[in-house]
Amino acid sequence: MDFMQIVSPAFFILLVTGVLGGIVFGAIPGMTATMAVAVFLPVTYAFEIKEALALLIGLYVGGISGGLVPAILLNIPGTPSSITTTFDGYPMAQRGEGATALRIGVTASLFGGLVSFLILALFAPLLADVAIQFSYVEKFLLILFALTVIAALSKGSMLVGLTSGTLGILISLVGTYSISVGGNGKLRLVPSILAPILKNGFSLLPVLIGLFAIATMIREVETGMKNPSFDDVDLTKKARFDWRLWKEQIGNLIRSSFIGTFVGMLPGVGGSAASILSYSQAKNYSKKKDAMGTGEPTGLIASEAANNGLTGGALIPLLSLGIPGDSTTAVLIGAFTLQGVQVGPLFIGNHPETWKGILTALFFANLVMFVVMFFSIRGLAKIVRVPKYILYPIIVVMCVIGAYATNYGVMFDIWTLLVFGIIGYVGVKFGLEVPPFIIGFILGKSAETYFVKSLESYGTFAIFFTKSPIVVVLWGLILLSVVLSIRNSRRLRVKTKRR
Amino acid sequence: MKAMKRKYLVGLLIVLLGLALVGCLNESAAKDSNALAAMSLVERAELLIPTPNVRVVIGSTSTGGDTYQVSNMVAQKLGEVLGKNVKVDAVGASNGFDAINRIDDGSTIMIFHDMAYLGYLYEREGYTDIFSSYQVGPTLAINPGNSFSAPKNSAFSTIEDVIEAVGNGEVVKIAIQPGGVSEIGYSAAKNAIKMQYPGMEENLVAVHTGSQSDKNQLLFDGQVDVIHSSIQANEQFAQLPMDDQKAMKFIWLTARQETILQTNDSGFGSMNIGDMLAYVSPQVSVPMNEEEDFTFDKEFFMLFHKEMDEELVKLYNDAAAEVFADEVLVQQLKDAFFIPNYKDISDAQTYLTEKVAAYDAIISSLKE
């Protein structure tokens, strides 16, 4: 194939622009890869389809990757799929290993991205046929599987973690049972006085940045906005590539990339579920379980490999069924319709040139992302040195833009920011565990749809056990995950008692 | 310390009050309808719309869907005609209605399709009678692709077979999204069964689901026999070989024959006009009453605030006429498989009122 025919200079310039723009969007708290793609979508009308896609795929990869920066350095997930990055990334930064953590995260992202690229390039149509074996029933069990992470995540009592997670699910259900997922459009969990305000429920992004960014800021205010207690010692050290770490982590890296790609390829299960699932599995199979959540590279790698693995995965159903795999590819589909290109089961066969262009873009986007981020780490890590009276006002303003843009201009989303800022701040004082809460919130709505729709169709709970061989496998995984996390928390309790 | 803080707050308040004052001064421009009539569209827009940026909210949250596509094309041209920056925001039905309920100065308008009134006819929460809650503006375009599909190896070759089978006691499941464009086709089929085989209509069962991908999935699973579909999204599935689990065929297009006849000669994908006509009334007939077949064109139209100034309404009406006088835009719409269908406000209102009455009759007859 004529490589130069695909990679025109314009193609490459747009790709690099996309990656850079994406990283910036991803790195700003409150702005996401989805937003980056949506913002640039109208611009692409002027380009040829291949060039348009180079730009947008660059934005997608850059946006997903950029999210790790504030997640690690500020404990604020830059995009929803980097929530699990904060669990181990931020403790590392607190220990003064911010630059190391960024380096690990970026490398894991590259690996995840390339694995998903390979899978997309080699198996796209084939995997699409696998994806359609997952109906409501299987998808519900997959969500349940992802929810088992709550048990594994609970820091103190598992019951407190589970309660926080359940509360998160409940809050996600507030509002109408949306017609767009097949619900009846009726209100629940809302007092009738508040119906006009709460009818659409809470959107993920404002909830997320409220809980993380705003609540963190209020907490900082309470403790007097002291400058960082952690010094950035590792900036002075020379950047070395730690081969030993990667040799240890290769299993984790591969597993996480595969989980990311796999979850990405199931339409509707969504982006954040990928890194959540991968994190919980990394914890279950890690030798240093107890260290997870306290700044253990394993968790960081699991999260970042998975969320970049997602990119290629989400493109699989888009390009071989015409169905987007996550929220960003749902916007991406607009680029095809704008250009009058039909995506569907015949797309790859009908448009081989465009298909090759997409693969080329995805491959290079990951490389460019790696180069750009790896060499700007020293600069990025200095964010922690910015005085907080400068940093936090900027973060609030950025979060406002991001929240308002979530639904293309709805004031309620900004109020959500404040409400969940307060919930995050006050809740923690009463023992609320934020990570299980947000995971419950993220997965709650899909859990409902898949659960209720399965029962509506089949009329019996038995279907969750008898539908297909996949169901049996999923139950096996769920049980294993639950048993492992219970055993783990027991062992931990015994250990602490001995001490 | 305390005094300083107070100073900031007072300063902030003064700034805010100043801004409010500037806002009020803007209001006082004179609007004389005779003088306006002599002006160009740009001049009228300059005088009447208090902002250089006009916002078009749409009833869909998708930036990849048909509503966004049509609205975006129309908005671009509308911006040229009015000399304004027009931007489309995919806020969704509920937020969109909220916006045009709140803002009456012409700076925000809405574009939506038949769901706007179907949601009300199906008594879905958040939907009200569009004629009394808003001002219905000009119609813009039709998406002719609204359709129903079955697996390729299904025994049903058209919706008529479905109606007959249900009439003979077979239970047929059909996947639709509740309360909207896809439910009206289902209701129409049900109504036709009720007319021909009274009492049997209960055998046509709706399976409520969400997006097109959810509907397809139910079909792949064998959970339903028929799904609501669209030519745009499902045409490639119709080209797949019979032994593919994903292979589908169209069994009904709800558009009117005259609508399909206006599409580009090349049709869509592998379907030309002739192929499409084979699934359209009168070839495939779903009777609505004694005289007429049921047809449904998915139509996009403007909605304004209930009390938006008469001159503003006139302005948008004239601007839309100007937009559709442009050959380039018309061709652009056609190339994207839309049928330009501009009707000025009074025509649009008559036309939509009749449309609503017809569908209301179907829905109420099923309630009996």
Added chain:
Amino acid sequence: MLNVLIDFEESHLFFPRIILGLLVMMTLVLVIRFLPAKIQMIRSGESVRFFFVDSEKAKVGLTLALLFLYFWAMDWVGAFFPNRGYGFLFCSIAFMLVSSFLFMGQRTKKKMIAGVVNSLLTPILAWVLFGQIFHITLP
């Protein structure tokens, strides 16, 4: 026993009821397990404190009030200039000014200048970049 019939018109309540039930159960167990210990703690005179650092209590309240005022004013001011993002622009400048001074702690001339420059620059740049160039709708 496993069979269940869900009426579509009532299906919006099915899952929330299950979750609500689970939540009530878990909360009860939590209360039974932890309440006695808490009561013990209070009885033994150990104070249960809400604020870890009492000295900044007022600042927390002020921050919350400021955020509330900022969000409210943004919408209110924005309404005077439809679709131009001025509500965001003006109120963000005001918010950033007040909040950077509030968070500053010890005020030095250098810090104050940095705060003011930041408060002017960030909203203007954000407004130009996101509002004008990228056409993101702002309040």
